[in-house]
Amino acid sequence: MSGLDEATRGFIRALPKTETHLHVEGALPYELLTAWQPERFPPAPAFRARSYRYETFPDFERILLENALPWFTTAERYYEAARVMFAQHVAQNVRYVETSFHLPVTQFIGVPGPEIIRAIRAAVPAGLDVRVFTGMPRDAYAGPLQATIDDLENWDDLTGVDLHGFEQMPTEAWTARVWPRLRAAGKVTKCHAGEFGGADRVREAVEQLGVTRIQHGVRAIDDAEVVQLCADRGVTFDMCPISNVGLRVVPSIAAHPIRRFMQAGVRCTVSTDDPLCFANTVVDEYETLARELTFTRAELAQVARNGWAVADVPAATRVAMLAEIDGLAKAAD
Numbered sequence: 001m002s003g004l005d006e007a008t009r010g011f012i013r014a015l016p017k018t019e020t021h022l023h024v025e026g027a028l029p030y031e032l033l034t035a036w037q038p039e040r041f042p043p044a045p046a047f048r049a050r051s052y053r054y055e056t057f058p059d060f061e062r063i064l065l066e067n068a069l070p071w072f073t074t075a076e077r078y079y080e081a082a083r084v085m086f087a088q089h090v091a092q093n094v095r096y097v098e099t100s101f102h103l104p105v106t107q108f109i110g111v112p113g114p115e116i117i118r119a120i121r122a123a124v125p126a127g128l129d130v131r132v133f134t135g136m137p138r139d140a141y142a143g144p145l146q147a148t149i150d151d152l153e154n155w156d157d158l159t160g161v162d163l164h165g166f167e168q169m170p171t172e173a174w175t176a177r178v179w180p181r182l183r184a185a186g187k188v189t190k191c192h193a194g195e196f197g198g199a200d201r202v203r204e205a206v207e208q209l210g211v212t213r214i215q216h217g218v219r220a221i222d223d224a225e226v227v228q229l230c231a232d233r234g235v236t237f238d239m240c241p242i243s244n245v246g247l248r249v250v251p252s253i254a255a256h257p258i259r260r261f262m263q264a265g266v267r268c269t270v271s272t273d274d275p276l277c278f279a280n281t282v283v284d285e286y287e288t289l290a291r292e293l294t295f296t297r298a299e300l301a302q303v304a305r306n307g308w309a310v311a312d313v314p315a316a317t318r319v320a321m322l323a324e325i326d327g328l329a330k331a332a333d
Helices: 006-014 030-036 057-068 075-091 105-109 113-122 146-154 173-184 199-207 218-222 224-232 241-246 258-263 282-292 297-310 315-332
Strands: 017-023 094-102 129-136 160-163 188-193 213-216 236-239 267-270
Touching: 006 282, 006 297, 006 315, 017 213, 017 236, 017 267, 017 282, 017 297, 030 075, 075 094, 075 113, 094 113, 105 113, 113 129, 129 188, 146 173, 160 173, 173 188, 188 199, 199 213, 199 218, 199 224, 218 224, 218 258, 236 258, 236 297, 241 282, 258 267, 258 297, 267 282, 267 297, 282 297, 297 315
Parallel strands: 017 094, 094 129, 129 160, 160 188, 188 213, 213 236, 236 267
Antiparallel strands: none
């Protein structure tokens, strides 16, 4: 039972939604694993229960990789996972998705990044707009990926890049050189910050890397100056509340700072992060905000607007989506 009235549930489903923080490998539909090797991937493993809490980020990463890496061995496997994943988005009335694949996988499986991007894009169904990013850990430039990273600006179907992974690692100096160069080539730059690191990592991402898209950003709430910085610079926090609880970033949804950020003028979106590990959907994220943080329909509509405000879509599409949201919000008054 959702614990929500039918009118609110219907409103959430009717909203034209976006997903702007989604890792392809972490979004592998678990049912594909079960159908493929049921003895190895039984239905309903403990880690996919909503009550499950990961002890540490390395514990989470281990479980994710143990389940995802056996599947992602070819471009065709990326296509099949994306085909099912995107169909689930369409069923939830999600109309725009930004998703990233892990750049080191190109070396793990010997498949060039542009081939993975083509496979993901080939799976996009009618009614869904998808932008593909690549993500990498903070030390990626020190090894054999350096030449690949230097070539990213030439990948035509790549929308942008993301710095992700274990946030306790320092952000190395190369990022502050490479990120501006990629932006100059028309790529969108993102950075995971303020999830396991403090507000200072959010400041670092904004001031040193120049990003306006922060993945998570939760711990920025600990420093009012950082919150104001993000509001002043038009930074967007692509937040994932259910993930934040599962990873113990916050103790509960009730303690999540998303409303405080929005009230302070920071644009916030909501996404699922790694639904392979959290068994969540975009609709679940919205319903959780409504049920556990008592988000009103007006606040839910604003979350949806925020997604379209940063979506890489033609101006006419943005205007149409915002008008549709406004119409639903007015009818719900």
